[in-house]
Amino acid sequence: MNSHSILRELNKMPNKIRVDALSWHQAVLNGGNHMKLYSVLCAKIFANETQLGTAKTERKLRHIKKRIHRLFKRLDKSYKRLKQTLAQLSNIQLRTERMFRRVRLWNDDELVREHCITWELTTSKLLEFLEFLTRRYDYEWEIKEMVILGLEKVSCNYDAQILLQAWLDNSHAGGPEFECKLTDFYRSMGQRQTTSQHCAKCV
Numbered sequence: 001m002n003s004h005s006i007l008r009e010l011n012k013m014p015n016k017i018r019v020d021a022l023s024w025h026q027a028v029l030n031g032g033n034h035m036k037l038y039s040v041l042c043a044k045i046f047a048n049e050t051q052l053g054t055a056k057t058e059r060k061l062r063h064i065k066k067r068i069h070r071l072f073k074r075l076d077k078s079y080k081r082l083k084q085t086l087a088q089l090s091n092i093q094l095r096t097e098r099m100f101r102r103v104r105l106w107n108d109d110e111l112v113r114e115h116c117i118t119w120e121l122t123t124s125k126l127l128e129f130l131e132f133l134t135r136r137y138d139y140e141w142e143i144k145e146m147v148i149l150g151l152e153k154v155s156c157n158y159d160a161q162i163l164l165q166a167w168l169d170n171s172h173a174g175g176p177e178f179e180c181k182l183t184d185f186y187r188s189m190g191q192r193q194t195t196s197q198h199c200a201k202c203v
Contacts, residue, residue, distance in 0.1 A: 006106050007115055010123060013099055014189050017133070020092045021182060024137070027092075028170060031085040031144070034078050035167045038151065039160040041075045046157060079151060086141075086148050093137040100130035121188040129185050140173035 048068045055061040106112045107127050115123045147167045154160050172178070 003109065003111050006109070006112055010103070010106070010112070010115060010126065011117055013103070013126065014117060014121065014185075016099070017096070017130070018186065018189070020095060021133075024089060024092050024173065027085050027088045028144075028167075028174070031082060031089075032168050034081050034085065035147070035164045038075065038078045038082070039157075039164045041071055041078065042154055042160040043157050045071045045075065082148055082151070086144055089137075089141050089144055093134075093141045096130065096137055097134045100127070100134045103127045103130055118189055121185075125188065129181070132181060136173045136178060140170065143167075143169075143172070 045068060048064050048071065051064050052061065052068075055064055103123065104127055107123055113123050117123065117126060143166060147163045150159070150163050154163070
């Protein structure tokens with residue numbers, strides 16, 4: 001790829017990053033809703049399974065079993081949606097890592113390194129942000145994957161609540177520091193939006 005093609009590609013990257021950041025945020029929110037539903041369904045299943053041992057009639061027993069079957073079908077549907085969410089996050093993670101590797105390679109060229117994508121965003125600054133974003137997405141995705149893998153091992157309400165909290169935490173690709181970095185990046189693009197509430201220091 002020649003220098004002019006590289007510069008054109010660099011100019012497109014900030015918007016790709018912005019779109020992916022918004023998609024990541026929305027996917028995590030949707031995943032959180034699915035996780036909450038999963039936790040609720042687990043609680044209902046455990047409660048109904050407890051009732052199996054106390055059912056006094058065959059009719060009551062059949063009724064409870066049918067209810068549990070319906071709950072498991074809903075649980076499976078919720079699990080599949082969470083797997084889809086994880087795949088979406090993985091795609092964003094891989095795209096970001098690919099951009100980082102390409103920019104890191106291109107940055108060895110002096111012409112490319114000194115290129116100004118906007119008045120405030122140079123190739124070097126883009127590389128620095130991509131490195132930060134790649135690292136944070138990697139860490140967060142590993143946690144999300146751990147949560148999804150843990151769902152099949154849930155044996156009580158406590159297990160489900162722990163996994164739910166782990167999903168909602170977002171300590172790597174969320175929180176004040178992450179949002180401040182995004183805010184600074186958007187400002188360098190001439191925009192002011194972020195994925196969620198700005199932290200007070202960023203406004």
